Amino acid sequence: MDKVMRMSSERGVVIFSKSSCCLSYAVQVLFQDLGVNPKIHEIDKDPECREIEKALMRLGCSKPVPAVFIGGKLVGSTNEVMSMHLSSSLVPLVKPYLC
Amino acid sequence: MNSTSTHFVPPRRVGIYEPVHQFGMWGESFKSNIGNGNMNTPSHIVIPANNQKLDNNLSEETSHGTAGTPHMFDQEASTSRNPDKIQRRLAQNREAARKSRLRKKAYVQQLETSRLKLIQLEQELDRARQQGFYVGNGIETNSLGFSESMNPGIAAFEMEYGHWVEEQNRQICELRTVLHGHINDVELCLLVETAMKHYFELFKMKSTAAKADVFFVMSGMWKTSAERFFLWIGGFRPSDLLKVLLPHFDILTDQQILDVCNLRQSCQQAEDALSQGMEKLQHTLADCVAGGQLGEGSYIPQVNSAMDRLEALVSFVNQADHLRHETLQQMYRILTTRQAARGLLALGEYFQRLRALSSSWATRHREPT
Numbered sequence: 001m002d003k004v005m006r007m008s009s010e011r012g013v014v015i016f017s018k019s020s021c022c023l024s025y026a027v028q029v030l031f032q033d034l035g036v037n038p039k040i041h042e043i044d045k046d047p048e049c050r051e052i053e054k055a056l057m058r059l060g061c062s063k064p065v066p067a068v069f070i071g072g073k074l075v076g077s078t079n080e081v082m083s084m085h086l087s088s089s090l091v092p093l094v095k096p097y098l099c
Numbered sequence: 100m101n102s103t104s105t106h107f108v109p110p111r112r113v114g115i116y117e118p119v120h121q122f123g124m125w126g127e128s129f130k131s132n133i134g135n136g137n138m139n140t141p142s143h144i145v146i147p148a149n150n151q152k153l154d155n156n157l158s159e160e161t162s163h164g165t166a167g168t169p170h171m172f173d174q175e176a177s178t179s180r181n182p183d184k185i186q187r188r189l190a191q192n193r194e195a196a197r198k199s200r201l202r203k204k205a206y207v208q209q210l211e212t213s214r215l216k217l218i219q220l221e222q223e224l225d226r227a228r229q230q231g232f233y234v235g236n237g238i239e240t241n242s243l244g245f246s247e248s249m250n251p252g253i254a255a256f257e258m259e260y261g262h263w264v265e266e267q268n269r270q271i272c273e274l275r276t277v278l279h280g281h282i283n284d285v286e287l288c289l290l291v292e293t294a295m296k297h298y299f300e301l302f303k304m305k306s307t308a309a310k311a312d313v314f315f316v317m318s319g320m321w322k323t324s325a326e327r328f329f330l331w332i333g334g335f336r337p338s339d340l341l342k343v344l345l346p347h348f349d350i351l352t353d354q355q356i357l358d359v360c361n362l363r364q365s366c367q368q369a370e371d372a373l374s375q376g377m378e379k380l381q382h383t384l385a386d387c388v389a390g391g392q393l394g395e396g397s398y399i400p401q402v403n404s405a406m407d408r409l410e411a412l413v414s415f416v417n418q419a420d421h422l423r424h425e426t427l428q429q430m431y432r433i434l435t436t437r438q439a440a441r442g443l444l445a446l447g448e449y450f451q452r453l454r455a456l457s458s459s460w461a462t463r464h465r466e467p468t
Contacts, residue, residue: 020407022383023414026376033368078418085365086425087432088358 003048004055008069012097013038016056016067019045023078024066030081034091035098038068070094227461252311259304260321263297264454270294271447274440288436294443298427302420305333309416313409316416323457326450332377332419335450337366337426343449344430344442358433366426373422377415384408 008014013031017024019042031038043052043065053064059074061067068075070093075081084090274290282290309316319327319334329335341363351359387405431439 020383022376022380022411023418025379026372026418029375030368030372033372078414079421082369082418082422083425085369086362086422086429088361088365090365 001055001058004052004059005072007041008074009072011039012036012071013094014041014069015039016041016043016052016069017065018042021065027066027068027078027081030085031094034094036094037099071096250312250315252308253315256304256308256311256315257321260301263301263304267297267447268451270297271444271451274444274447278437278440278444284436287440291431291436291439291443294440294447295427295431299424302424305420306417309333309413313412313416317412323454324460325453325457329453331370332373333416334419334423336370337422338363338370340423340426340446341366341430343446347441347445348434348438355433358429362426362429362433366422369422373415373418380408380411380415 004016007016013036015024015028015031015038017028017040024040028038028040041052043049046052056064056067059067061074061077063077066077068077068081075084075093081090084093270290270293274294277287277290305316315321316333319330322330326335329339341359345359345363348355384405387401387408390401390404430442434442
């Protein structure tokens with residue numbers, strides 16, 4: 001859990017993903033499109049993958065990946081990111097972290 | 100003598116010729132002489148009572164006449180007394196039985212031909228559906244088992260979609276009527292919300308169907324051909340939705356213009372992101388399927404990882420519908436009730452026109468040049 005909290009604060013925008021997860025890749029592309037360079041953690045490449053997954057689920061994610069953190073706070077998965085973006089609430093959130 | 104005018108048909112024969120119920124079935128096969136003396140005919144084979152019977156009897160009687168027997172009219176009566184008559188009667192029976200067997204054979208052949216024709220028609224119907232004619236649900240085609248084997252989840256979806264389209268058409272009509280007339284905002288709001296919920300209902304249906312067969316939903320086979328031309332991850336493009344709607348709103352406030360601009364941009368960005376995700380999925384799936392040596396016949400390990408990748412397709416379909424849902428929701432938020440009603444009318448008509456175009460195109464194809 002601590003590891004997750006640490007990892008999620010490494011950068012303004014952090015995405016927990018898996019190398020095989022194409023939805024995570026879609027989310028990554030979206031942030032890049034917005035001018036943000038998110039930190040991608042491919043948890044399937046991490047030896048503690050199972051623990052990280054459990055921690056993410058405990059934080060409230062229905063699926064472990066993709067899990068998006070902005071400013072160290074959990075924003076949600078693809079659904080939440082898309083909804084926020086269409087309601088124009090995503091851009092203000094990532095403004096401080098633009099490249 | 101051989102007076103045909105005093106032709107007497109023994110009552111027993113008349114009794115054998117049943118009324119013409121299933122005559123049509125027997126058709127031309129039975130134009131050949133029916134003959135008389137069909138006492139041996141099984142009751143389920145109906146012999147049409149037509150004038151030929153009389154002619155046949157006539158010819159028989161005449162032939163009897165030419166054979167020279169003076170006992171034209173009392174064959175039955177004289178059977179027991181005349182061995183020749185017995186022989187002739189037996190021969191006639193054999194002949195009748197033979198003809199009966201031939202008729203039965205012809206009937207069965209007719210049934211077989213009809214059956215094949217029915218199968219052919221059902222296949223044509225299937226093809227017509229795929230070309231864009233909406234010809235009802237596919238459940239009837241299962242009765243002979245000659246359509247593609249349908250997933251019950253998909254069969255149910257197709258039926259529900261048929262009802263959805265009918266309800267959609269009804270709602271569009273209603274919107275058109277009220278917008279031309281006078282309606283207060285409260286009632287209009289209710290209509291608008293009903294129409295919105297109707298779209299959301301479709302997304303729910305698609306989600307269930309995607310679990311049953313995601314390839315089916317992705318293929319758009321449940322839509323008409325012109326709609327399929329614009330297909331994007333199992334449905335319409337959210338950005339297309341905005342393109343269709345926006346020309347219909349002439350008076351927008353500054354805030355609305357700004358909101359609409361933002362929505363267009365974010366919608367396009369979200370769409371692009373999903374498109375790129377789909378491309379990656381295609382690449383990884385292709386790599387997975389092509390993995391290992393081709394031509395060795397050992398696909399088993401790759402199948403499992405390919406199947407895992409395909410699970411992701413369901414997520415993409417759901418995500419695409421989520422995007423459509425959110426786009427509609429945001430438009431509803433930005434617009435006034437009346438504007439939203441006009442927008443929904445425009446959108447509904449757009450899809451109606453696409454469906455009509457599909458039908459026109461399919462028909463045009465079949466016209467002789």
